[in-house]
Amino acid sequence: MKLRAYEAKDFEAIIQLWWTSWHSSSGYVHHRPIADWKQRWHELETSHEIVVIENNETVLAFAALWHSKAIDTQNCVLSQIFVAPGWKKQGLGRQLMRWVSSRCAHGFSLKTAADNREAIAFYEKAGLQKIGYSTNDFNGKKEVEYRTARNVTAKNVTERNVS
Numbered sequence: 001m002k003l004r005a006y007e008a009k010d011f012e013a014i015i016q017l018w019w020t021s022w023h024s025s026s027g028y029v030h031h032r033p034i035a036d037w038k039q040r041w042h043e044l045e046t047s048h049e050i051v052v053i054e055n056n057e058t059v060l061a062f063a064a065l066w067h068s069k070a071i072d073t074q075n076c077v078l079s080q081i082f083v084a085p086g087w088k089k090q091g092l093g094r095q096l097m098r099w100v101s102s103r104c105a106h107g108f109s110l111k112t113a114a115d116n117r118e119a120i121a122f123y124e125k126a127g128l129q130k131i132g133y134s135t136n137d138f139n140g141k142k143e144v145e146y147r148t149a150r151n152v153t154a155k156n157v158t159e160r161n162v163s
Helices: 008-026 034-047 092-103 117-125
Strands: 002-005 049-055 058-069 074-083 109-113 129-135 142-147
Touching: 002 092, 008 034, 008 058, 008 074, 049 092, 058 092, 074 092, 109 117, 117 142
Parallel strands: 074 109
Antiparallel strands: 002 049, 049 058, 058 074, 109 142, 129 142
16 A cells, blocks of 8 residues: 555546445535535645545546645645545554644644534544634535644554554
8 A cells, every 4th residue: 555645547436436435424414515615626736735545547546735845834625535444443544644743843733524523533533622613604504613632643643554
């Protein structure tokens, strides 16, 4: 398995993985058509650092990270992290979280659907702390926000490598 930078050739595979994984974990049918997801992805491409994990040229997972670098501060938001349903619980999410941690020395935040128990368990096991709630402006669902502390390296994120 290989972690690498996103390339334009990954677009269709990413959209399909994103759509399938989101629906598999939420139990909710998204009211927005896939065309809206594609438009949203094009917006992410221009403003985020994106990586994928692939195996034999098949995209299995991805993460999209927004960060703003300044002299004394770095603000990071992990806006997307998804793993293909058949590849969950095999270390890919942890590998992506290690990558995010390596890019965000001062920690990072993320949001997930408040009813996504699988994601919530993953983030809490990784040591992220719940800091609040909001409403997602793309899907209208209640979401919970998590944050890492500065220089946190959670045991469950860092101890296992994907081979």
